Amino acid sequence: xxxxxxxxxxxxxxxxxxxxxxxxxxxxxxxxxxxxxxxxxxxxxxxxxxxxxxxxxxxxxxxxxxxxxxxxxxxxxxxxxxxxxxxxxxxxxxxxxxxxxxxxxxxxxxxxxxxxxxxxxxxxxxxxxxxxxxxxxxxxxxxxxxxxxxxxxxxxxxxxxxxxxxxxxxxxxxxxxxxxxxxxxxxxxxxxxxxxxxxxxxxxxxxxxxxxxxxxxxxxxxxxxxxxxxxxxxxxxxxxxxxxxxxxxxxxxxxxxxxxxxxxxxxxxxxxxxxxxxxxxxxxxxxxxxxxxxxxxxxxxxxxxxxxxxxxxxxxxxxxxxxxxxxxxxxxxxxxxxxxxxxxxxxxxxxxxxxxxxxxxxxxxxxxxxxxxxxxxx
Numbered sequence: 001x002x003x004x005x006x007x008x009x010x011x012x013x014x015x016x017x018x019x020x021x022x023x024x025x026x027x028x029x030x031x032x033x034x035x036x037x038x039x040x041x042x043x044x045x046x047x048x049x050x051x052x053x054x055x056x057x058x059x060x061x062x063x064x065x066x067x068x069x070x071x072x073x074x075x076x077x078x079x080x081x082x083x084x085x086x087x088x089x090x091x092x093x094x095x096x097x098x099x100x101x102x103x104x105x106x107x108x109x110x111x112x113x114x115x116x117x118x119x120x121x122x123x124x125x126x127x128x129x130x131x132x133x134x135x136x137x138x139x140x141x142x143x144x145x146x147x148x149x150x151x152x153x154x155x156x157x158x159x160x161x162x163x164x165x166x167x168x169x170x171x172x173x174x175x176x177x178x179x180x181x182x183x184x185x186x187x188x189x190x191x192x193x194x195x196x197x198x199x200x201x202x203x204x205x206x207x208x209x210x211x212x213x214x215x216x217x218x219x220x221x222x223x224x225x226x227x228x229x230x231x232x233x234x235x236x237x238x239x240x241x242x243x244x245x246x247x248x249x250x251x252x253x254x255x256x257x258x259x260x261x262x263x264x265x266x267x268x269x270x271x272x273x274x275x276x277x278x279x280x281x282x283x284x285x286x287x288x289x290x291x292x293x294x295x296x297x298x299x300x301x302x303x304x305x306x307x308x309x310x311x312x313x314x315x316x317x318x319x320x321x322x323x324x325x326x327x328x329x330x331x332x333x334x335x336x337x338x339x340x341x342x343x344x345x346x347x348x349x350x351x352x353x354x355x356x357x358x359x360x361x362x363x364x365x366x367x368x369x370x371x372x373x374x375x376x377x378x
Contacts, residue, residue: 005207010139013146015219021277023227033240037232039186044224056213063209067200068295091289096316098282128310156269162259170239194344201288
């Protein structure tokens with residue numbers, strides 16, 4: 001691990017932009033229709049429970065260790081190494097998928113004539129340079145991007161309402177089939193957005209470890225409320241049918257803005273918001289994979305591992321699925337159930353149980369000599 005420290009606001013910026021970028025780009029599927037904004041609140045609530053009940057207790061027990069260190073500490077060298085390799089590969093794999101998604105969006109909205117390989121290479125060079133500079137530099141950039149995102153959000157909301165295109169009737173009926181069918185519909189997606197486990201690789205840099213769980217909880221809460229409001233506003237403008245037809249509903253909403261025939265088609269706001277979220281999330285996964293590799297090889301500096309990690313995510317992005325139907329099947333069905341469910345939920349639960357058992361055993365072992373000594377004195 002590099003010797004660096006980041007403050008609470010910078011960590012909050014990381015987590016907020018990470019969650020915001022996850023949800024604002026893809027949403028939760030068209031199956032939930034006008035209840036999309038409620039589904040976001042459900043996902044955020046479940047993420048908060050995961051933080052409070054699973055991730056938080058693990059972090060509070062080992063605030064200065066990364067996930068690799070926690071595995072090695074509690075599951076032994078062999079099992080810990082295997083688990084660390086699995087998680088590091090997962091971080092690199094997701095970084096490759098995000099890179100491809102970013103490249104596809106850039107070609108679709110900004111650079112339609114540019115070969116995908118060129119766009120992906122530009123992205124790899126950018127995140128590699130960011131990783132080379134270290135977590136402190138990236139944290140300051142994330143803090144700046146957070147304030148830019150907030151400013152763009154306030155501006156966009158004002159222009160939408162000023163255009164007079166909001167119709168709350170589109171949000172009705174609310175939960176006409178109840179809450180349980182909605183949870184059942186978005187369950188695989190809920191798993192995909194429970195990715196806060198990646199912050200085990202970054203939280204050891206927090207200058208006040210005691211605030212880690214609080215920062216994580218607040219970031220998920222505020223990002224969830226922000227995305228929920230954004231989705232509700234989008235549906236109120238486009239309606240359910242218009243939202244279903246749009247590739248990126250938020251972009252279609254921005255294109256309808258017209259204030260006095262002067263402020264029109266505020267597409268840049270949405271595009272910038274889109275790429276800020278993707279950039280931060282991509283950087284976090286890439287950095288986590290690089291730092292994990294450095295820890296596995298017991299190296300203090302992570303920079304030598306940037307090149308192999310960059311090559312891996314570039315290859316993953318190149319060979320990643322292009323067909324939208326196959327992409328939906330992979331990211332909405334196969335990946336959540338077969339990879340992310342064990343990695344994001346099942347293994348952390350088992351790890352928490354192991355930590356609890358080891359903690360009780362060590363406490364009992366520590367008290368045993370004292371008890372024998374007391375009996376001898378008597």
